Amino acid sequence: MSSQFAVEFDSTVYENKRRFPEEFAPIANSIRQDIVKALVLAGSGHSGGPLGSSDIFAVMYFGGYMRYDVNNWFGSSRDRFVLSAGHMAPVMYATIANTGAFPRSEMATLRKYNTRLQGHPGRDMGLPGVETSSGSLGQGISIAVGMAMSDKHLDKNDHRVFCLTGDGEIQEGSVWEAAMSASHFKLDNFCWIIDNNDCQIDGRVPEVMNVYPIKEKCEAFGFDVIECNGHSYTELMNAFDRFMANQQNGTGKPTAIIAKTYMGHGVSFMNDKFEWHGKPPSWEQAAVALQELNN
Amino acid sequence: MQEIQKLGMKPTRFGFGEGLVELGTRHDNVVVLGGDITGSVMTSLFKEKFPERFFSIGIAEQNATTIATGLALSGKIPFFASYGAFCALRNADQLRISVCYNEANVKIGGGHAGISVGPDGATHQVLEEVAFLRTLPHMTMIVPADFEEAKKATIAMGEMVGPAYIRFGRSPVPMFTTADSPFVLGKANQLTDGNDVAILTNGWMVWESIVAAQELAKRGIKARVINVHTVKPIDVEAIVTAARECGCIVTAEEHQVHGGLGGAVAEVVCKNSPVPMEFVGVKDSFGGSGEPEELMEKFGLTWKEIYASALVAMERRDKGSSGFRMVKDVAVYNG
Numbered sequence: 001m002s003s004q005f006a007v008e009f010d011s012t013v014y015e016n017k018r019r020f021p022e023e024f025a026p027i028a029n030s031i032r033q034d035i036v037k038a039l040v041l042a043g044s045g046h047s048g049g050p051l052g053s054s055d056i057f058a059v060m061y062f063g064g065y066m067r068y069d070v071n072n073w074f075g076s077s078r079d080r081f082v083l084s085a086g087h088m089a090p091v092m093y094a095t096i097a098n099t100g101a102f103p104r105s106e107m108a109t110l111r112k113y114n115t116r117l118q119g120h121p122g123r124d125m126g127l128p129g130v131e132t133s134s135g136s137l138g139q140g141i142s143i144a145v146g147m148a149m150s151d152k153h154l155d156k157n158d159h160r161v162f163c164l165t166g167d168g169e170i171q172e173g174s175v176w177e178a179a180m181s182a183s184h185f186k187l188d189n190f191c192w193i194i195d196n197n198d199c200q201i202d203g204r205v206p207e208v209m210n211v212y213p214i215k216e217k218c219e220a221f222g223f224d225v226i227e228c229n230g231h232s233y234t235e236l237m238n239a240f241d242r243f244m245a246n247q248q249n250g251t252g253k254p255t256a257i258i259a260k261t262y263m264g265h266g267v268s269f270m271n272d273k274f275e276w277h278g279k280p281p282s283w284e285q286a287a288v289a290l291q292e293l294n295n
Numbered sequence: 296m297q298e299i300q301k302l303g304m305k306p307t308r309f310g311f312g313e314g315l316v317e318l319g320t321r322h323d324n325v326v327v328l329g330g331d332i333t334g335s336v337m338t339s340l341f342k343e344k345f346p347e348r349f350f351s352i353g354i355a356e357q358n359a360t361t362i363a364t365g366l367a368l369s370g371k372i373p374f375f376a377s378y379g380a381f382c383a384l385r386n387a388d389q390l391r392i393s394v395c396y397n398e399a400n401v402k403i404g405g406g407h408a409g410i411s412v413g414p415d416g417a418t419h420q421v422l423e424e425v426a427f428l429r430t431l432p433h434m435t436m437i438v439p440a441d442f443e444e445a446k447k448a449t450i451a452m453g454e455m456v457g458p459a460y461i462r463f464g465r466s467p468v469p470m471f472t473t474a475d476s477p478f479v480l481g482k483a484n485q486l487t488d489g490n491d492v493a494i495l496t497n498g499w500m501v502w503e504s505i506v507a508a509q510e511l512a513k514r515g516i517k518a519r520v521i522n523v524h525t526v527k528p529i530d531v532e533a534i535v536t537a538a539r540e541c542g543c544i545v546t547a548e549e550h551q552v553h554g555g556l557g558g559a560v561a562e563v564v565c566k567n568s569p570v571p572m573e574f575v576g577v578k579d580s581f582g583g584s585g586e587p588e589e590l591m592e593k594f595g596l597t598w599k600e601i602y603a604s605a606l607v608a609m610e611r612r613d614k615g616s617s618g619f620r621m622v623k624d625v626a627v628y629n630g
Contacts, residue, residue: 082365123397132368133396136388142358143393146365146373149350154326154371174389177358185350 003283007037009107013100018064021233027098028058032266033293034094038110038117040286045111045119048263048276049166050091052230053195056259057095059236060162060193065244067160070101073128079159080131080147084140085166085195086120087278093117096129138172141165141192145178148190148254160247164193168200171209176221179256183222186252191243192223194256195230197263199274214258223256230259268292299486299505302470307445307463307498308406312337314449315374315404319345325453326366328352328359330377335465336406338376356381360389360401367399372453379405379462383424394458395431402452403460409549410577410594411466411499411587420582426554428460429527435459435480436527438548438556440501441470444524447478455480462498464549466587469502483530489517492605493537495560496547497523500575500596504547507601518605529559531567538568543608545573547601549591552576571611573604 014027031054039045060066060081069076083092090110097104102116109115116125120135131147134140144163151159165175182190194214202208211217218225224246228235236259243255263277264270267289270281281289318325319341329351333339342349352359356377363373375382383390383405394401405424412420428436437452437459439445445463452459477484486501487508496504501522508518519541521533538544544564546557557574564570577594591597 132364133392136392139357139361139364139389139393142361142389143365143368145358146362146367147369148365149362150366150369150371153350154324154348154366155369174355174357174361177355178361181352181355181358181362 003287005283005287007041007108009034009037009104011104014062014098016062016064016066016068016099019062021237024055024058024062024233027062028054029293030098031058031091031094033290034097034104034107035090036267036281036286036289036293038090038094038107039280040283041108042111043280045090045280046087046278047270047280048199048273049085049088049195049197051267051270052197052261052263052265053088053091053164054266055231055233056164056193056195056236056261057091059233059240061095061099063237063240065240066162068129070099070128073101077157077159080144080161082131082140082144082147082161082163083121083134084144084163085137085169086135086140088166089117089119089121092121092130101128137169138174141175142178145182145187145190148182148187149185152187152189153185158189158247160189160191162191162193164195166200167194167196167198167211167214168205168208170194170211170214179218179221179223182254187254188247188251190254192254192256194258195261196258197261199263199277201274201277203274218256218258222253224251224253225256225258227258227260230261231265266293299471302473304467305442305470306465306467307439307442308337308465310439310442310445311376311404311449311461311463312340314446315341316344317450318453319348322372322453324370325372325374326350328363328373328375330354330356330359330375330382332377336376336378336404338374356386357389360386361393363401364393364397364399367401368397372400372402374402374404374453376404376406378419379408379421379424380419383421383428383460387427391431395433398433398457400456401458405460405462407465408462409464409498410582410590410596411464411549413466413587413590414584416584417581422551422577422582425462425526425550425556426558429559433458434527435525437480437525438462438497439524440498440522441468441472443470443472443474443476444478448524451478451480464499468499471502471505481525481528481530483533484522484524485533486520486522487518489519490540491516491518492609493519493521493541493544494547494601494605495521495523495534495537495544495556497526497556498549500547500549503596503598504601506598507605510598510602511605516605523556523560526556526559529563531563534560534563535567538564538570543571543612545575545601545604545608547575549596550576552578571608573608575600575604
């Protein structure tokens with residue numbers, strides 16, 4: 001195709017440390033660029049959720065909230081992240097690549113034959129940082145609860161377990177089974193992030209099946225609930241700080257962060273458009289998107 | 296033929312419960328998840344002994360299965376037990392994606408399996424799960440025959456690495472194995488010698504098969520009864536040898552005739568050494584209320600069906616196969 005262009009992945013990697021809010025912008029931008037490049041090369045995949053949640057991932061992985069060893073991810077005592085919304089794999093892969101756990105250039109293999117970057121995460125591929133396979137919605141959060149139970153009640157360590165679900169995903173009933181058990185087992189080491197972009201494949205979430213009010217539901221299920229702007233680094237930091245405080249103070253309450261985001265955020269023509277849930281950009285669109293991200 | 300003694304009656308679920316306690320004693324990282332019916336599926340024994348390693352999840356089989364996955368991915372050996380109707384099928388997607396695709400070291404105990412649940416009726420009489428579970432990559436699937444075997448199987452599944460499922464029943468069933476009887480996962484046990492017909496079976500139907508073999512012996516027919524306690528991985532060698540040496544096979548199981556042990560054996564036989572086969576099991580129907588023995592009779596799960604099927608299988612073998620005729624009420628292919 002004449003409009004194809006050479007795709008190159010930057011090799012810069014970022015440290016995981018306490019940061020000032022403005023320091024996250026270049027990291028989130030780097031994640032978004034990798035997502036766009038990987039998706040245009042793949043020719044299929046999900047654009048909207050990954051781009052919309054890139055700011056959350058930047059803060060969670062690079063702000064000192066999650067502890068991991070990029071050189072020995074699975075061999076180390078670590079905090080865990082479970083991507084319950086498996087279709088958002090590109091943002092998790094791009095984020096992990098930006099830690100330096102695997103080369104960012106490997107993003108070019110997304111969804112390709114024999115890749116470690118499966119269309120939906122496959123733990124069997126052994127990609128550093130991928131804790132569990134996911135893709136059938138509603139399951140990752142229960143897995144995360146099991147991990148948090150293991151840390152808090154059996155190994156009795158101070159590890160944290162993070163889990164991100166979509167907002168359409170919480171239509172799955174088993175999500176609420178997991179939520180119920182997180183507070184029943186007093187998992188203050190468990191942080192549930194809901195990527196609240198209000199979009200799912202068929203349309204706006206309240207029209208497909210209304211999940212609101214989410215905040216009150218989570219509160220009723222025993223969570224300390226924080227609503228925040230999922231594109232504000234300051235608000236995201238405050239939310240993760242409160243989760244850390246909950247754990248340190250032994251509140252016995254799990255934390256839920258309802259991060260208000262726009263699907264496709266960062267790329268103007270995708271912003272807040274549910275049509276971008278499950279498709280990749282064309283080469284022309286990718287060129288425009290990358291141009292915007294580079295400005 | 297050699298005598299196999301009935302050593303009393305006990306439910307296989309007791310073996311599961313005792314096996315769990317033994318595992319808990321041997322391994323600190325064995326944990327158990329309860330699904331509200333801990334007394335029925337005997338996880339209550341573990342709960343009493345190791346309360347700090349027991350977690351009650353309530354009536355939420357999907358959640359329990361995936362929590363077990365999280366525990367397994369954190370280095371624990373979690374057992375979750377409920378009724379097979381709910382912990383093999385209600386949570387089928389969780390077993391497929393979370394447990395098996397992750398190769399998580401999750402162990403499931405499916406109780407109250409088969410028609411012999413009795414009065415509870417069709418909703419609780421799971422007759423389909425063997426067919427589903429044995430198609431899952433990485434899954435090990437065990438159907439023990441009696442108390443001692445259930446105990447050994449439970450310990451063995453806890454000490455192997457990878458997803459495993461054990462199926463056990465509610466009602467007391469004849470005991471005929473002892474603590475010293477051999478048990479190796481994936482290795483079928485030949486119980487009687489004979490080359491006239493092979494009866495491949497598991498669960499309660501093993502005892503019925505032994506009785507059928509004793510009755511056949513009275514007619515001078517020597518039946519080879521093989522206890523195929525592990526449906527996956529299946530003992531290919533034992534099946535192929537039985538097919539070659541006996542020339543016909545009957546399978547007997549407390550499960551739908553489709554897709555369970557009979558299906559697993561047929562796959563091996565067709566590929567390696569095709570011989571006539573007859574299938575004893577529930578014939579594409581749901582169960583119903585009644586006493587276990589009444590139901591086993593009604594649904595054709597006694598030694599009598601195995602006996603009759605053995606005769607049919609032998610006749611088909613001896614006549615060759617070049618046409619259809621009606622045997623019992625089933626169309627079979629023969630000369």
